[in-house]
Amino acid sequence: MNHETVLVTGGSGFLATRCIAQALQAGYRVRTSVRTLGREGRIRKDIERVGVPAGDALTFVTADLTSDSGWPEAVAGCDYVLHVASPFPQNQPENEDDLIVPAREGTLRVLRAAREAKVRRVVITSSFAAVGYGHPDTDRPFTEDDWTDIDGGVSPYITSKTLAERAAWDFMAREGGPMELSVINPVGIFGPVLGPDHAASINMIKMLMNGDMPGTPRLSFAVVDVRDAADLHLRAMTSRSAAGQRFLAAAGDPLSLHDIALILRRRLGEAARHVPSEILPDEAVREAARTHPAMRETADNLGKVRHLSTAKARRLLGWTPRSSEETVTSTAESLLRHGLLRQV
Template identity: 75%
Template sequence: MTGKSGTTGATSGPGVPGTAEAVGPADHGGAGGTTVLVTGGSGFLATRCIAQALERGHRVRTTVRDPAREADVRKDLAAAGVAAGEALSFVVADLTSDDGWTEAVDGCAYVLHVASPFPPSRPRDENELIVPAREGTLRVLRAARDARVRRVVVTSSFAAVGYGHPETDRPFTEDDWTDVDGGVSPYIKSKTLAERAAWDFMAREGGGTELSVVNPVGIFGPVLGPDHAESINMVRMLLDGDLPGVPRLHFGVVDVRDAADLHLRAMTSPRAAGRRFVASAGDAVSLHDIALTLRGRLGEAARRVPVGVLPDEAVRKAAETDPAMRETADNLGRVRHLTSERARRLLGWRPRSGEDAVTATAESLIRLGLTR
């Protein structure tokens, strides 16, 4: 598949996602006890990456924009069953500034660059998203290269893989790239351009530092507190009965714990160097199926969850006055099939089912009193 932004088939070479793949169990490299930098430590996925790195014996340093967030991160880790103690340290750094990044990467063997802007609504100027996503990624990569970090794992998105193309029954894979000239949203464009910039930079200037990329779909799973991924709000809205019916949306689902596990596997496995990995529990599912899963598994707790399907015209009408609905309207009825076969085959990744991920999301929201 080819788009105006370039060919989607990747070619082998330094810093470029390759296509020649070995088959066999993942090798985690025996890297326990090294220091790992996780950017954006207060984020939903980043917190789980920190927790799993600590559980595997690594020391972890993480960045926050506000030093007051240290207490929140430690509280969320405790809720996840991890007592971080002195194995976790904090550095104040922002993706829009060079300040703090030299200190952040100093002495680190690995970097998980998880931090990325995700707006609740579409910005007026797409560069409000594109510039910080691209320049922030390059800022982290330069600092990592200069510190001779072994490998950086960048959290990209399926948004950089399967958008801007005509509908097809063929599943999207890591060899595909979103066509940024295909009428995509600013967020999707920002993720695509940031990831392309990362591969280009590493090919030209990466030195001895390796790059791997994880491309998650919608991230769900148990929340630890009020801060969580934007995708979690879909489950909360269903539980609260905020919608009279379910829009005809389809997307991939992955549990946050499995997405974090894939980051750690991509960090240390020799087979992950120079590769991208789609992170999804399976093929795309419908929001209607998610609603039925909640009804079927939660019983009375899901009594407000709608099971009727909203007419497309009703959604488009709402999008005329509600900017938050425009993304929904643009994707009505679109099914982007996908596969995470590469991660399963090369890294031995075995994610939970999408049904289990969505159920865990709902149960945690209810348990923490985050629903009405």
């Protein structure tokens, strides 16, 4: 066991739990921030499900991104911080500041506290949302050199991720001192769930498996396995070449929802009998979006494919993620295993 300590923010989150488990497995002491200590039991149970006994190497502290209190205690004595916590809404808020302000201010709170505590390096979980949106359609793969254009008609969530990451880099340039920063920009995070609490993206697989869609809209997006996203965070935390860099995290090029449906049907057989085989006409999706605001973003993205390259993470950090097919399959298998799908 080494004697270095890592703070993982938002320990009850889908990705954060995996980051905690992998850091413990690598021999670090881990402290994690939670909004309420009532979450400790569930987090410990989830980590044990991964096969990692947490014991005394894992400790908990209460801190909230909307308040300064708790953060000095959270970072005290830490060598590294993985800032994974971030607001992710089930529905887009009417006032975009409801998302933007906590995302940006929360990030700056953590960075300030980390700098004061002389933390060596902070790794922030940003998103592909801060890279590939608001641009005209292109076949060129997006890379870490790209930034989302928030004036290009993007959602409040995408704006919040972009502005929060921009604020982090600006802070480091102005007042970061000797502390180092790395940023991970994952696409939609999938992979095995450990129980009923999981990333919002997993609901897409749930809906397909439950037969909640009459067909698949012409949506395409890249996926990354939660285990590989956590692995990339740990590589970025310690690799010399990761300081001052951002890294896209994806299993590969985007899949269409229809591709995902085909994978589920092929790999899971009878268990995927409710997965739709039809592709929905674009006009039917647009019509539904007129009366269901939650579908507007889907309608806006019909037929759009945002290619991206993960060559940088592979080259600089030796990162080798699982395939998109394995990621999708293991997500559905875990939902079945934990009884999280409707039995029809």
